[in-house]
Amino acid sequence: MAVVVMKFGGTSVGDLERIRNVAQHVRREVDAGNKCAVVVSAMSGETNRLVDFTRDASALHDAREYDAVVSAGEQVTSGLLAIVLQSMGIAARSWQGWQIPIVTNDAHGSARIEDIDGTELRRRMDEDDQVAVIAGFQGLGPDNRITTLGRGGSDTSAVAIAAAVKADRCDIYTDVDGVYTTDPRMVPKAKRMERISYEEMLEMASLGAKVLQTRSVELAMVKGVRLLVRSSFDAPDSVPPASVNANEFTGTLVCDEDEIVEKQIVSGITYAKDEAKVTLVKVADSPGVAASIFGPLADANINVDMIVQSVSDDGQSTDMTFTVPGTDLERALAKLDDCKGDIDYQDVRGSTDVVKVSVIGIGMRSHAGVAASMFKALAEKGINLQAISTSEIKISVLIDSAYTELAVRTLHSLYGLDAA
Ligand code: ADP
Ligand code: ASP
Numbered sequence: 139m140a141v142v143v144m145k146f147g148g149t150s151v152g153d154l155e156r157i158r159n160v161a162q163h164v165r166r167e168v169d170a171g172n173k174c175a176v177v178v179s180a181m182s183g184e185t186n187r188l189v190d191f192t193r194d195a196s197a198l199h200d201a202r203e204y205d206a207v208v209s210a211g212e213q214v215t216s217g218l219l220a221i222v223l224q225s226m227g228i229a230a231r232s233w234q235g236w237q238i239p240i241v242t243n244d245a246h247g248s249a250r251i252e253d254i255d256g257t258e259l260r261r262r263m264d265e266d267d268q269v270a271v272i273a274g275f276q277g278l279g280p281d282n283r284i285t286t287l288g289r290g291g292s293d294t295s296a297v298a299i300a301a302a303v304k305a306d307r308c309d310i311y312t313d314v315d316g317v318y319t320t321d322p323r324m325v326p327k328a329k330r331m332e333r334i335s336y337e338e339m340l341e342m343a344s345l346g347a348k349v350l351q352t353r354s355v356e357l358a359m360v361k362g363v364r365l366l367v368r369s370s371f372d373a374p375d376s377v378p379p380a381s382v383n384a385n386e387f388t389g390t391l392v393c394d395e396d397e398i399v400e401k402q403i404v405s406g407i408t409y410a411k412d413e414a415k416v417t418l419v420k421v422a423d424s425p426g427v428a429a430s431i432f433g434p435l436a437d438a439n440i441n442v443d444m445i446v447q448s449v450s451d452d453g454q455s456t457d458m459t460f461t462v463p464g465t466d467l468e469r470a471l472a473k474l475d476d477c478k479g480d481i482d483y484q485d486v487r488g489s490t491d492v493v494k495v496s497v498i499g500i501g502m503r504s505h506a507g508v509a510a511s512m513f514k515a516l517a518e519k520g521i522n523l524q525a526i527s528t529s530e531i532k533i534s535v536l537i538d539s540a541y542t543e544l545a546v547r548t549l550h551s552l553y554g555l556d557a558a
C-alpha cells in the first residue's frame with residue numbers, strides 16, 4: 139500500500155470526458171489498495187476567464203474579492219470529480235481550501251501556505267477508505283477569507299498536501315509526459331528527462347518552464363516530497379499503480395541529486411517572456427546612485443533581476459539597464475518618475491519586447507567555459523545580448539524577443555540536448 143497525492147492540471151480536467159478519464163486514473167490506484175488524495179485545477183481557460191471578469195468589473199479592485207472570484211474554478215472541478223468517483227462506487231469527498239483548512243499568509247493573489255493539519259484527511263483515507271478531492275490553488279488567510287496561491291498554484295497545493303498526509307509520492311499529471319530539456323511545444327527535438335534534481339528543477343521553473351510552479355519545487359525540496367511529473371493522457375490502465383519502493387515509473391522524477399547517475403553539464407534551456415527592460419539614460423556616476431534607484435523599487439515590492447551599468451555616450455555619466463517583471467513595468471516607470479529629483483537622470487525607457495533565455499545544469503559548478511560557448515553561439519546567429527546574469531548552476535541572457543526560438547534551438551543543439 140502506498141499513500142499517493144495525484145494532481146490534475148487544467149487540460150486534464152478540461153471537460154466532463156476528461157474528468158471521467160481522471161477518475162479512471164484514481165480507480166487504478168484505489169484498486170491497487172493505495173490511499174489517495176486528489177488535487178484538481180480549474181478547467182483549462184476557466185481561471186483566465188474569471189481573472190478577466192475581475193478586471194472588467196474594475197481595473198483597480200480589492201485583492202480579497204479577486205481571490206473570491208478566481209478561486210471558484212477549482213470548487214467546480216473538485217465537486218464534479220467527487221460526483222464521478224461516487225458514481226463509480228468509490229468513496230470520495232470534495233474539500234475546499236477553507237474546509238481543510240490550508241492556512242496561508244495574507245498575500246492575496248500570491249499567498250504562501252503556512253500550515254496544513256493533515257490528520258483528518260489521513261484518518262478518512264486510512265479508516266474510511268475515502269478519496270479526498272481537494273480544490274487546488276486556494277487557501278484560507280488570517281482574516282478568514284479565501285486566498286489564492288498565484289498562477290499555477292495547484293502544484294503547490296498538491297505538494298503541501300503530500301507533505302501533510304506524509305505521502306510516499308506526489309504525482310503531477312499534466313498535458314505532457316514529463317519534464318523536457320526545454321519546452322517541447324517550442325522545440326520538437328526536446329528530450330524527456332528520466333530524473334531531474336530539485337535544484338535544477340527549481341531553476342528551470344523560476345526561469346520560465348511553467349510545467350511546475352516554482353514554489354511547489356521549493357516546498358518539495360524542503361519537505362523531501364518525491365515528485366513525479368507525468369501525463370494524464372496515458373491510458374489509465376496502461377501504467378502501473380504507485381508503490382512505495384518502485385524505481386519504475388512513467389514520467390520524470392524530481393529527486394535528490396545523488397539519485398541521478400548520468401549527470402549533464404547543461405540539462406535544460408528555458409525562456410521567460412514576462413520580463414521587461416528599463417533603461418535609465420545618463421545617470422550621475424557617483425557613489426549611492428544605485429541605492430537611490432533600487433531602494434525605492436524594493437520599497438514598492440518590485441523585484442529587479444538583471445542589472446547592467448555602462449558608460450553613457452558622453453563618457454561622463456552612466457546608463458543603468460535592469461529587468462523587472464513585465465506586470466510591474468508601469469509601476470516601476472511611475473516610481474522612477476516620482477524619484478527623478480533624487481536620482482538625477484536624463485531619460486527613462488521601458489520595453490517588453492525582450493526575453494530571458496537561460497541554460498541550466500548542476501554540471502556547470504565544475505565546468506568552466508559554458509558561458510563562453512553560449513555567447514559565441516548566440517553571436518554567430520547575430521543575436522545581441524542586452525544583459526547577462528549568472529549563478530552557480532545557470533547563465534541567463536536578455537535578448538530581443540523576436541529571436542526566442544532561434545536562441546533556444548541553437549543552445550539546445552549546442553549542448554547536445556537534441557533528440558536523435
Ligand atoms: P497544467 O495545466 O497541467 O498545470 P501547465 O500548462 O501549467 O499544465 O504546464 C504544462 C506545460 O508546460 C506544457 O504544456 C509545456 O508546454 C510547458 N513547458 C514549458 N517548459 C517545459 C519543460 N521543460 N518540460 C515540459 N513542459 C514544459
Ligand atoms: N487554475 C489556476 C491557474 O490557472 C491554478 C492552477 O491551475 O494551478 O493558475
Ligand code: MG
Binds near residue numbers: 147290348
Ligand atoms: Mg500548471
